[in-house]
Amino acid sequence: MDSPKRVKLLRPSKLTDDEKKKILSAILAKDPSVFTKDSEIQKVIKNRLGWVDASQRMRSKLPEIKEFASQVKDKFSEIVLCGMGGSSLFPLALAKIFGPEEGWPNFHVLDTTDPEEVAKIEEKDLKKTLFIIASKSGTTIETITQFRYFWEKIAKQTDNPGSHFVAITDEGTPLHREGEEKGFLKLFLNPEDVGGRYAALTYVGLVPGALMGLDIERFLEKAEEMQEACSPDIPWELNPAAWLSEYMAEHFFLGQDKLTVLADPLLRPFSLWIEQLVAESLGKEFTGIVPIVGETPGSPTVYGPDRVFVYLGLRGRQDLYHRLFSDLKDAGFPLKQYFLDDYYELGAECYRWELAVALCGVWLGLNPFDEPDVIRAKKKTKEVLDTFVKTGDFPVEFYVDDDLNVGFLYAGGLKVQYPRLRAVVKKLLYETPPWGYFAFLPFLPYSSEVEEIFTDLRTLLRGRRQCSTIMGFGPRYLHSIGQLFKGGPRSGRFFIFTRKGRRDNQIIPDFGFTFWDLEFAQAYGDFQALSEDNRPVIHIHLTDNYIEELRKFYQFMEEVTRLTEDDT
Numbered sequence: 001m002d003s004p005k006r007v008k009l010l011r012p013s014k015l016t017d018d019e020k021k022k023i024l025s026a027i028l029a030k031d032p033s034v035f036t037k038d039s040e041i042q043k044v045i046k047n048r049l050g051w052v053d054a055s056q057r058m059r060s061k062l063p064e065i066k067e068f069a070s071q072v073k074d075k076f077s078e079i080v081l082c083g084m085g086g087s088s089l090f091p092l093a094l095a096k097i098f099g100p101e102e103g104w105p106n107f108h109v110l111d112t113t114d115p116e117e118v119a120k121i122e123e124k125d126l127k128k129t130l131f132i133i134a135s136k137s138g139t140t141i142e143t144i145t146q147f148r149y150f151w152e153k154i155a156k157q158t159d160n161p162g163s164h165f166v167a168i169t170d171e172g173t174p175l176h177r178e179g180e181e182k183g184f185l186k187l188f189l190n191p192e193d194v195g196g197r198y199a200a201l202t203y204v205g206l207v208p209g210a211l212m213g214l215d216i217e218r219f220l221e222k223a224e225e226m227q228e229a230c231s232p233d234i235p236w237e238l239n240p241a242a243w244l245s246e247y248m249a250e251h252f253f254l255g256q257d258k259l260t261v262l263a264d265p266l267l268r269p270f271s272l273w274i275e276q277l278v279a280e281s282l283g284k285e286f287t288g289i290v291p292i293v294g295e296t297p298g299s300p301t302v303y304g305p306d307r308v309f310v311y312l313g314l315r316g317r318q319d320l321y322h323r324l325f326s327d328l329k330d331a332g333f334p335l336k337q338y339f340l341d342d343y344y345e346l347g348a349e350c351y352r353w354e355l356a357v358a359l360c361g362v363w364l365g366l367n368p369f370d371e372p373d374v375i376r377a378k379k380k381t382k383e384v385l386d387t388f389v390k391t392g393d394f395p396v397e398f399y400v401d402d403d404l405n406v407g408f409l410y411a412g413g414l415k416v417q418y419p420r421l422r423a424v425v426k427k428l429l430y431e432t433p434p435w436g437y438f439a440f441l442p443f444l445p446y447s448s449e450v451e452e453i454f455t456d457l458r459t460l461l462r463g464r465r466q467c468s469t470i471m472g473f474g475p476r477y478l479h480s481i482g483q484l485f486k487g488g489p490r491s492g493r494f495f496i497f498t499r500k501g502r503r504d505n506q507i508i509p510d511f512g513f514t515f516w517d518l519e520f521a522q523a524y525g526d527f528q529a530l531s532e533d534n535r536p537v538i539h540i541h542l543t544d545n546y547i548e549e550l551r552k553f554y555q556f557m558e559e560v561t562r563l564t565e566d567d568t
């Protein structure tokens, strides 16, 4: 049954250009009535449409941002941005795609609770480190625990710890208040009417960009050029965002819900930002568009008919996947290609995708500005941590797998006679429909070895089952595509990975647990949230020899997928 809050689905191809133009004009005029008829929800959405003209509004802030950047440039050798999801993915893309210009401090993004990643920051010269604490709500647990932890470290080394901290948050949040009390070097108060994942071109992206020595004005210029090109006066088929939205929605209505974003390797980090925007905005009410990013491009035979492609490339490198793309087109796969003149055009892409996704919200009858299912994993994590703080123990007992010698749990309708990992994985594979997707979710350090193993696993499963695959490091994914896992279509099959490796010395002040405890509770919390919702999920607990174990797991999957292939 349709929820009373939902408006009906609208197929853009069935509307006249005038009707579509009216919808586009309404969004650009910040009129929330196109998204819902519910007046209460309209009020909330009204306060989420600020991205529409954020570039213009941020222009007046540029002198302040640049002035700040030039003041701190020579005082610090390291800058660490602590934040999650919308507060970190665009800065992460900038750091990976551009990196700091010569003469600017090193720039790190800490968007995890993994003890090894936290330790990497601890090893820096903290006396020369500036922390940017970025959180719209000012309450996100990863960000706040990192803040508390590093505040204490800095306070031990300097007389004025506040001079090492900057916040990017909304007015009146707990972080804003604490920043004032503790004398932060600077508080950037972001426009309240811009939601986290739509905030790339506000202080969230501009302050980090300036601290990398980038020409932040150009991002805004490029965004404004795109904004002009997306005006309702432009014919619909020539409107870059409108046309992208129609492409995404029409294919979705035809059952092609796996929006596969391929990118030039030089632009790939930006796909994580697109992934959050699409998944958190359009993955809810048991439906939605599933973004698939970071897969290795493959030949048409490895893709199922549920795929639709977008390629983000760079002009001058158009030939990169030329052969592959002509094969995909010959095989009948829809493919849209965008070529950027230079990296600064990412500013334009932010606007194109924000508007396209907002329009898709109208076509799919979804509110693209909330993330109603994220809260469930957060609640579970809190319960697990509360038990841990009270009892000193986690309420979890793993089965032990004899072959791989790792712990495991399974749930979400996966039933086997004897709890053996091989049987559970086989069951999961058998029961995955061709339009399903596999998600690998390691709560592990960001190492290239880990990434490579999971990239290989994705390629293996895609090749054997023609299913889409996702890989998201935890807890990063919880603030991004995690919404879709719990709120979107029931086609996901999940593998969560944790490992032993508690660092007893990483106790977080005021919280009474370590980063490892938090990371583990987040993983197990999400396992519970998924299983409660009857979504098939396997949690594998590795030892501190996890790289070796993951390699064995790959071999194991190689065998198991071969067996299931033979059986089918």
Ligand SMILES: O=P(O)(O)OC[C@H]1O[C@](O)(CO)[C@@H](O)[C@@H]1O
Binding pocket: 084, 085, 086, 087, 134, 135, 136, 137, 138, 139, 140, 143, 196, 197, 280, 371, 374, 478, 479, 480
């Ligand atoms: O900026 P905040 O409030 O810390 O939130 C970080 C991220 O967490 C989420 O709210 C999901 O938990 C995202 O929507 C958001 O981008």
